Amino acid sequence: MLNILMYHKINFDNKKESNPHYLSISNFEKQMKILTDKNVVIAEDNKKCKIDTKYYSITFDDGAKSDYTIAFKILKKYNLRASFYIITSRIDSEGYLSKEEIIEMHKSGMKIGSHTHTHAKLSLITEDMIYQELNESKKILEDILGEAITSISVPGGFYNNKVVTIAKQIGYETILTSDFGFNSPNETVLKRNTVKEYMNFDRVLNNNLYIKIYGFRYSFLNMIKKFLGNGQYENLKQIIKKIKL
């Protein structure tokens, strides 16, 4: 069984940019140290995992600068490999990875995949646009790295069967979502468990019930989102925030 951990920016220490998805450097390093005792594999190597053994993968979405300046340095220190999914329209722009950094990380054994071209919510756009987002980002990364790009993580967890079919047609072999849970070796659409600053890391790693509860909460919120539409959902969130209990 494979437990794929999902990270974003590592800079929770920066109060101006605080976001529950961003981890502090010290917390991130502590977590990587814990992982050195475990079976850590690249998420894309899911097929090679045995069903009765516990494996873990480290993944990063967006291609933020801290992937290189913080995460990459810590991963190298602990001899760990991870996968990085890049928003290709943001390469070389402020706060994001440069071409040279992507090349260096790839050369050191890090896996690089697509996170679409513009961070589009794939299940909400037309088939032509999905094709464009998936194909353009694949080509850009292949030009930079000179090898086939075969994995993609879907922005915001927005995907459906159409997205999966188009991704496979274009040549993606692994599709990473934001659905909580664990993966068996034969799966190509993979679940990932997001790691937030305040979460109990030991539970994220080992407690199936903890992951199930998060998964249930995530699907429940998604159901409300679908029912209300994204705009209405954001409004509702703002109203709930204002209610002080």
Ligand SMILES: [Zn+2]
């Ligand atoms: Zn993203």
